[in-house]
Amino acid sequence: MFKTTAARACRIVSNSRKLHKTCRLSTENQGENPIRRTLRILRDDIKLIKRPANEEDYRRMLDREFPRFCDVVIIGGGAMGSSIAYWLKEKTGVDGIRVVVVEEDNTYKTCSTALSVGGLRQQFSLQENIQMSLFGAEFLRTLKKRFGPDADVNFHPNGYLLLSSEAGAQQLIDNSKLQTELGAVNMVLTKNQIKERFPWMDVDDVAVGCLGLEKEGWFDPWSLLTVLKNGAHKKGAQYINAKAVDFVFQNREDIIVEGVEQGNYEAINELVVEMPNGERRTIQFAYCIIAAGCKSKEIAEKARIGTGSGMLSLSLPVEKRKRYVYTFSCRENAPTLNTPMVVDYTHMYFRREGLGDTFIAGMSPEPEDEPPTDDLEVDYSYFDEKIWPVLVKRVPAFECIKVNGGWSGFYEYNTYDMNGIIGPHPYYTNLYLATGFSGHGIQQAPAVGRAISELILDGNFQTIDLTRLGFDRFIVEKPMFELRIV
Template identity: 70%
Template sequence: MFKRAVSVCSELKATRSFHKALQLNQEFENPISRTLRILTDDIRNKKKEILRDEYTPSLSRGFPRQADVVIIGGGAIGSSIAYWLKEKTSLEGISVVVLEKDPTYKSCSTALSVGGLRQQFSLPENIQMSLYGAEFLRTLKKRFGPTADVNFHPHGYLLLASQNGASQLVDNSKIQKELGAVNILLSKENLKERFPYLDVSDVELGCLGLEKEGWFDPWSLLSLLKKGATQLGAQYIHGEAVDFTFHEQTDIIVEGVETGNYQATNELVVKLPNEDECRTLEFSICIIAAGCESREIAQQAKIGVGEGMLSVPLPIERRKRYVYSFNCQQNAPSINTPMVIDYSGMYFRRDGLGGSFIAGMSPELDDEPPTNNLDVDFSYFDDKIWPVLSKRVPAFEAIKVTNGWSGFYEYNTYDMNGIIGPHPYYSSIYIASGFSGHGIQQAPAVGRAIAELILDGRFMTIDLTRLGFDRLIVDQPALESEII
């Protein structure tokens, strides 16, 4: 079904191109051309109706029995994948179903993110994905209409380094510039002159992003991706993945698996709200993009609890982070203050007008907060963040916290980078998770990359091969020095 849909899609694209060429010459159109144009249009519309009925689940049909691609997780990553799959094939392409257990997104990592966008990474893949994220934001109106907006603030990131980290900052800046990022290295004296509100007495070097860096509203981006995906024909289902069904497939030989014992899966068991019995959804490809719940979903597919390649778990844990709001009225940093990243891991930035700011800092590994709730520990700000914050910005010594929130994200305990691509055991299961706090800015590139793997058979734009699941098996981590 999947191959047939793509083939028919190609035929229709050719028909559409021919029809467009006829339209360009309408003012010189003779009666024969006009008749041909009308017939072509009728045929095209009829094929659309047939293909839409056969391959594209409609919202009015309720729960579908089957889909070409099922995406578990409707946050920024899952919605981006759905958007790109449909964008590359349009209405006549493959059928895409997104399974989201909480359509309110009240505890979704995307909705609770601070929405940062930066190219100041050390791993080329992360730099390239962020550069594309900036390009995607730049073209929002072209993609989603004239009202599309995510309230992007292009004030850049300022990363500060101590004497021990200065050389790494220099190396990172070189790689970033080679890949197209625009930033500048600032000495202690340069920092004092450019940012007089900072105390940089213990800082050796800074790196300031001059273009394509800043922050935006994550909820707006998620809304646009979801709207774009549904308008192109993707179907969102309110439900929870609770299991996979398996069957023997004797024609597949896998290393480490006795011939004839290979277990394949192409069916998902789904629990719908307010229904006692579960339903099944047949798929050609299933993508696990469930954020901090991805490990549990993977275990349903025996990943991490099986034998051989299936003994390697998806190394993703739920982590909780606090974000605090505060107000500074006297000698506050200027309105165009960048997102400042201290070498301690503490960060702060402006949050609107009127002297409002937000700040946060990741805890030490042995001091991780509990993840059974979204309660905010305000003592963490007083004990851990404020001493660093007030030292870096003396004007913040008399601040008062006005609010705060917390959010979960999927922390990749292996190397803190996303896992992108097919699972080596299953030909039907892909993974897009483990982004460790960078998922919102990488979502456009990840969605495009997964769509390329499925529709084109390989990465076409950014080569993300090093970020595949295989690196866990061969123990080759993709290490990133600039994790915040």
């Protein structure tokens, strides 16, 4: 028998043959004719053995076939899901485990990744977030070495400048100390030092600021998604355009779970997907990873997370939140080309966009100002009423600006503590989560992908210990809040 507890429900199968065996055994007792099942498995094995010698032809063969079974199925093909797929294949090779990525929208037109502003910073108060961002910077630095000379995300190393009022000054200073101890490179500036470096800024109400000097800036999120997806695909990960709609449950008397009467445990080892033509198919898996952004809670509920009893009564606290980004022009006395990403203590931010006179700006709304999430329409009155007054106060030259346009995107907002949920679910032995990053996902995707691959293939975290960011913190009621950080 296999026993799992609330502290950790993690059965690790570390080589591909065992993963395939686990997946195939899951078809037993589900009504499939034994002879048909045997013939199907033999046919699939023959296809894998008699594979084309050319790797590109092999990938095309996989893409033509619907994956009836796989070792790992990843729900969500954005930056997070693609990073996980890449790292799983990077660690096992083309001939290793079979990885399938299920993505509902292969155009990515409403994907949080594609609509992100692409920031990268180490200015956090939690060690885990600092370390993940440091690795993100290293990942971008070595992009060409890892993916080839054409890999580029147009990184702008201008850094972040976080401003603090007197109320948050000491916390910002303490945060900076931790960041530098872990390897970040930044500097705490007095209001006079800020004014000297950036004379176009009004700092009368600012106590201190923290300026990232290295490893911080911004990049093109679409390019990073493309690099990660292509990298995963070249190593043999299979992407299918489908919507995850349900799971198939199987009674497992050999698994004992704390709080569940013996013999009543129901496992999941099959995902139901809906194809673009409306046809429903199933994918058997050894492991499933939910990395579906703001749709993660909806998918988790298909696995009875939040609708069941015991550990399954706890919901995945991830909601869809809409955020606006506005573009505007400032032609006279504009901030200079070395302008960092300025993050005001009011939660307003702005930075340059390109080398011309264009800037972008946004602001996290107060709870009473949360916009509706039924579409991606942009409310320009929010800029006029909420953002522009703060912009003008901080940069007087922004008194005369022209709003050129804007866009909106969805956050996978963790309502519990606004930090990522990374790792196994405590009830299921084979379900992992990578969601709830609340706007930080694009910069943390490389580290999270590596971390999830370590959990599945090695049995535990090998590089950055992200245990405190697991689902268990909801059970033991230990939130992981950032302090004085947006």
